[in-house]
Amino acid sequence: MSAYDVSLLSVIGLNVMLAVSLNMISGFCGQVSLGHGAFYGAGAYAAALTMIASASVALSLFMGTIVGALLGLVVGFASLRVRSDFLAVTTIGVNFLFTGFVRKQSWLGGEMGISGIPGSGFSSAGNMVMILIFAALTIAVSFYISRSWMGFAFRAVSQDEDAAATLGINSGAYKLAAFGIGTALAGLAGGLYAFFTQFITADTFDFILSVMLMAMVVIGGIGSTAGVVVAAVALTLLPEAIRFVNDYRLLVFGGLLVLVIRIAPGGLADLARRLLMREAKA
Amino acid sequence: MYYIDLGVTGLSFGCMYAMMAVGLTLVYGLLRILHVAHAAVFALGAYATVLVANASGSVGLGFLAAVAVTPLFGMAVYRLLYEPLLNYRADVPMIASVGLLVLMQDAFRIAFGEQGVTFRNNRFAFTTFDLAGVRVNAVQIAIMACAVVVFIGLHLFTTRTRVGIGWRATVSRPKIATSFGVDVVKVRYMNFAIGSALAALAGGLVGLLDNLVDPMIGYVVSYKALAIIVLGGLGSVRGTLIASLALGMVESYGTIFMGQWLNRDAIAFLALIALLMIRPQGFTGTRTV
Numbered sequence: 001m002s003a004y005d006v007s008l009l010s011v012i013g014l015n016v017m018l019a020v021s022l023n024m025i026s027g028f029c030g031q032v033s034l035g036h037g038a039f040y041g042a043g044a045y046a047a048a049l050t051m052i053a054s055a056s057v058a059l060s061l062f063m064g065t066i067v068g069a070l071l072g073l074v075v076g077f078a079s080l081r082v083r084s085d086f087l088a089v090t091t092i093g094v095n096f097l098f099t100g101f102v103r104k105q106s107w108l109g110g111e112m113g114i115s116g117i118p119g120s121g122f123s124s125a126g127n128m129v130m131i132l133i134f135a136a137l138t139i140a141v142s143f144y145i146s147r148s149w150m151g152f153a154f155r156a157v158s159q160d161e162d163a164a165a166t167l168g169i170n171s172g173a174y175k176l177a178a179f180g181i182g183t184a185l186a187g188l189a190g191g192l193y194a195f196f197t198q199f200i201t202a203d204t205f206d207f208i209l210s211v212m213l214m215a216m217v218v219i220g221g222i223g224s225t226a227g228v229v230v231a232a233v234a235l236t237l238l239p240e241a242i243r244f245v246n247d248y249r250l251l252v253f254g255g256l257l258v259l260v261i262r263i264a265p266g267g268l269a270d271l272a273r274r275l276l277m278r279e280a281k282a
Numbered sequence: 283m284y285y286i287d288l289g290v291t292g293l294s295f296g297c298m299y300a301m302m303a304v305g306l307t308l309v310y311g312l313l314r315i316l317h318v319a320h321a322a323v324f325a326l327g328a329y330a331t332v333l334v335a336n337a338s339g340s341v342g343l344g345f346l347a348a349v350a351v352t353p354l355f356g357m358a359v360y361r362l363l364y365e366p367l368l369n370y371r372a373d374v375p376m377i378a379s380v381g382l383l384v385l386m387q388d389a390f391r392i393a394f395g396e397q398g399v400t401f402r403n404n405r406f407a408f409t410t411f412d413l414a415g416v417r418v419n420a421v422q423i424a425i426m427a428c429a430v431v432v433f434i435g436l437h438l439f440t441t442r443t444r445v446g447i448g449w450r451a452t453v454s455r456p457k458i459a460t461s462f463g464v465d466v467v468k469v470r471y472m473n474f475a476i477g478s479a480l481a482a483l484a485g486g487l488v489g490l491l492d493n494l495v496d497p498m499i500g501y502v503v504s505y506k507a508l509a510i511i512v513l514g515g516l517g518s519v520r521g522t523l524i525a526s527l528a529l530g531m532v533e534s535y536g537t538i539f540m541g542q543w544l545n546r547d548a549i550a551f552l553a554l555i556a557l558l559m560i561r562p563q564g565f566t567g568t569r570t571v
Contacts, residue, residue, distance in 0.1 A: 085372065086563075089508050100548020211377070251385055
């Protein structure tokens with residue numbers, strides 16, 4: 001495997017973690033979040049600072065997870081107050097606030113970011129394996145939650161909060177749980193990212209990334225873990241695949257995004273379901 | 283005097299935001315879509331203004347071209363992108379809208395260059411007036427004057443004419459408006475046309491103020507405009523106007539008092555989040571559950 005393959009697979013693993021964890025919040029529980037990059041970033045910064053101070057990989061990843069989850073819970077409390085599109089714009093705000101704040105803090109490296117983060121001790125292939133294991137675990141957790149009572153409650157909250165309340169589902173508690181779990185996983189991904197690159201800046205975690213993650217969820221099929229995984233892999237590979245158009249990459253990328261949504265507005269999961277139905281009928 | 287200067291800057295930015303955001307809030311009111319690609323319309327307006335102004339030598343002609351072209355674009359976006367997606371969850375058309383914005387921004391970069399285009403003959407940006415010690419730029423005055431004319435015009439149109447009243451009725455109660463004989467689809471086209479023209483006007487004015495139109499011109503304004511329409515209570519023109527002016531002021535003074543901790547955009551969004559926590563329904567919106 002070349003160094004390029006290793007880094008590409010690592011990025012795929014990270015994006016799968018992020019998209020699947022966002023799907024728990026926005027897909028399962030229906031709480032649109034356009035600030036997932038902020039939790040990813042918070043995890044990365046927390047892990048980087050912990051690593052520099054303590055040199056313990058496990059502790060750094062733990063701190064990344066905790067800080068991501070804490071920030072997520074704060075935003076989760078906001079989701080109890082504002083709904084749907086108001087929440088979407090609030091989370092956009094959280095993302096801009098995060099990058100704006102980090103850029104002005106000298107102890108977070110400011111505009112320059114944090115460089116020279118100590119390595120995890122693994123080779124880059126070892127890092128990749130670690131990322132892929134965590135990505136697989138994230139997918140497993142997602143499938144497990146989807147089938148559990150909690151997954152049922154999430155869907156109930158997502159579809160009709162008032163009806164869920166009459167079933168005795170405490171929608172507030174489940175929204176907080178969705179935000180807590182989803183952002184903890186994003187924070188963990190951030191920690192892994194800090195070890196992967198050993199260099200972080202605020203720009204990596206900007207709003208564009210959050211939109212990309214949301215695009216993965218929407219294109220995969222909102223709420224479908226398998227669909228979101230496929231979309232995350234595809235959308236990470238796509239910019240690489242269209243490298244030959246080099247200067248027109250963003251143009252082609254934006255165009256494809258529009259096109260895919262126009263053709264399959266229900267996402268890949270919905271498309272697959274419809275194709276299977278047609279097979280069954282024929 | 284310094285603080286008054288800041289006030290003038292804030293007010294002119296607020297007026298610009300208002301012209302940009304009014305189309306956005308009305309699209310939301312009609313279709314419940316966060317029309318992110320409105321920023322591309324804004325940029326298209328700015329490009330049309332600068333290109334035609336440079337080619338013809340007349341800035342006025344540039345604005346005329348911008349206001350003529352962008353409504354067609356806005357209506358095409360509705361017909362080709364949003365109409366087929368209306369039955370899906372609101373984040374689906376929004377992601378499509380983001381895709382369109384990315385595509386357009388890159389198209390502008392490829393067509394007109396990374397560095398952007400400057401006005402060949404822009405005396406307005408460098409003309410300043412001294413009003414009792416307060417320095418005001420000619421373009422700032424133009425922005426404020428345009429906003430005043432636009433909002434008075436909109437007010438008269440939506441309260442005095444049959445078509446305008448039908449428009450308002452459709453935004454607040456689409457089903458009842460239909461039963462009174464309002465053609466909802468026509469209203470949507472008109473909404474996209476007028477909203478796009480106003481965004482183009484704002485875009486052209488910003489280009490004139492900075493004396494530069496580059497591919498990123500719409501980027502930050504776009505997300506700030508989302509913040510504004512949320513603050514304004516989503517779908518409310520009056521709320522949007524108040525929120526725009528307030529945001530212009532908060533940014534202008536905020537950078538002085540909080541500039542060392544946060545940048546301009548972060549201050550705007552901090553104000554947004556703080557306000558939403560106190561009033562989850564925005565300035566003027568009524569609480570809907």
